[in-house]
Amino acid sequence: MQINIPDKLIPLLTSKARFNIAVGGRDSGKSHTIARILILKALNQKCIILCTRHIQKSIKKSSYSLLVKIIKEYEFQKHFDITENEIRCLRTGSKFIFEGLYQNIDNIRSLEDVLYCWVEEANKVSYDAWDVLIPTVRIPGNQFFITFNPDQLDDPVYNMFITHHRENALVIFMNYYDNPFLSNESKDEIEYCKLNFPDKYKWIYLGECRTTSEARILHNIVIHDFDIDMSRQPYYGGDWGGNDPNTLIQSYIYDNELFICREFYESVNDPLALRDKYVVIDWIHGRNIIADSSRPEMIRFMNSTGRFVFSGSKKSIGQPIKEGAFKFAMAQYLRSFKKIHIHETNCPNACREFPRWSYKVDKNEKILDVVADFDDHSVDALIYSHETPAKMWYRTNFKR
Numbered sequence: 001m002q003i004n005i006p007d008k009l010i011p012l013l014t015s016k017a018r019f020n021i022a023v024g025g026r027d028s029g030k031s032h033t034i035a036r037i038l039i040l041k042a043l044n045q046k047c048i049i050l051c052t053r054h055i056q057k058s059i060k061k062s063s064y065s066l067l068v069k070i071i072k073e074y075e076f077q078k079h080f081d082i083t084e085n086e087i088r089c090l091r092t093g094s095k096f097i098f099e100g101l102y103q104n105i106d107n108i109r110s111l112e113d114v115l116y117c118w119v120e121e122a123n124k125v126s127y128d129a130w131d132v133l134i135p136t137v138r139i140p141g142n143q144f145f146i147t148f149n150p151d152q153l154d155d156p157v158y159n160m161f162i163t164h165h166r167e168n169a170l171v172i173f174m175n176y177y178d179n180p181f182l183s184n185e186s187k188d189e190i191e192y193c194k195l196n197f198p199d200k201y202k203w204i205y206l207g208e209c210r211t212t213s214e215a216r217i218l219h220n221i222v223i224h225d226f227d228i229d230m231s232r233q234p235y236y237g238g239d240w241g242g243n244d245p246n247t248l249i250q251s252y253i254y255d256n257e258l259f260i261c262r263e264f265y266e267s268v269n270d271p272l273a274l275r276d277k278y279v280v281i282d283w284i285h286g287r288n289i290i291a292d293s294s295r296p297e298m299i300r301f302m303n304s305t306g307r308f309v310f311s312g313s314k315k316s317i318g319q320p321i322k323e324g325a326f327k328f329a330m331a332q333y334l335r336s337f338k339k340i341h342i343h344e345t346n347c348p349n350a351c352r353e354f355p356r357w358s359y360k361v362d363k364n365e366k367i368l369d370v371v372a373d374f375d376d377h378s379v380d381a382l383i384y385s386h387e388t389p390a391k392m393w394y395r396t397n398f399k400r
Helices: 030-044 064-073 105-109 127-136 156-163 184-196 198-204 271-278 296-303 325-335 348-356 377-385 387-398
Strands: 019-023 048-053 080-082 087-089 095-100 114-119 143-148 169-173 221-224 234-239 246-254 257-266 288-291 309-312 339-343 359-361 367-371
Touching: 019 030, 019 156, 030 048, 030 064, 030 095, 030 114, 030 143, 064 080, 064 087, 064 095, 105 127, 114 127, 127 156, 143 156, 156 169, 184 198, 221 348, 234 377, 246 377, 257 271, 257 348, 257 377, 271 296, 288 377, 296 309, 325 367, 325 377, 325 387, 339 348, 348 377, 377 387
Parallel strands: 019 143, 019 169, 048 095, 048 114, 114 143, 221 339, 234 288, 257 339, 288 309
Antiparallel strands: 080 087, 087 095, 234 246, 246 257, 359 367
8 A cells, every 4th residue: 555655755764863853834744744654663563652742631632643543544443453542553563652741751751662752843842851852762773753843943952953963863844835745725725824924924834933923922031141239129939840940030120120130940859959959059048939839848848947938829810710810910010021131141041931931822823811831930930939019010900
């Protein structure tokens, strides 16, 4: 039986490169092609294939559905046992497993004998996740298949494989005009977007990066080194990490401008080790720190040192019945500053996170009044610390 693969992506069938990247705009056939290739590999050798992405809320919202669709399309059902959690090849004993990187990073660390790894929507995957994933897939001859539509130039996957060339990577740029199997309906939609929304067309269908995302929350950021004014009232915030970075942020306000001046940012799983790191940070000694209230045991444990006082954020700003109301209200508060200065030397992670903080965008590219989930640990630490001034600002501007 003939398997439909666009000519431009045929090199992926025989590639010996460890990293195989198909990058470009929508409707180019990248994901369908990788799914077909991995099904063929499962049919021809015994292997474990890990299919992953940044956030996988359910198995049906993963590449699972696409793989099942293609298995049925080519009438391969007799060769596969499709269960609710995995897909097994009856011919070779191969299996597909599915994990989200953001929620299940510990599951990723413990995986053994993965030969092929497919990272879908890879533009959303953080550096921290890549640092765990790449060493985990380590048996001889392992390969990554990475698919994504470019978004920002500073997205980790773009920086790792496009901006910086790797000797062991095969990169293929693929757009809709390279896909001979594109439907007429899709062609009509693309032409409409090209004629009426040329900037959106370049990003969505030509795979060009957006230098300034329309969904970006903060356009008042200035990144530079500045003299820290210790006479101003400081605000201290913390976000608990574990697998994610534990974060501390120091800031102050002057003349309706926010100054983010110091940060601590490190992944530490052991509470004892984290405590030992915190007690030697001189700029939090004797300070009141507002932290994520979802970890009361960490707050009590840190307060037992007597070196600082942690309190839990009430997350009480915004419309209580609306999902994500607190973060959305805090986003409006931060947008109200004339400028947000971030100390470039002291706060490298805040410099990376704050410009990428964005609203969610739906499948029709409509920007929603909901803050997107991503690696925003320094942002969270800051918004916890500013809950009190933000509450006063919110009452003034939104309460009658």
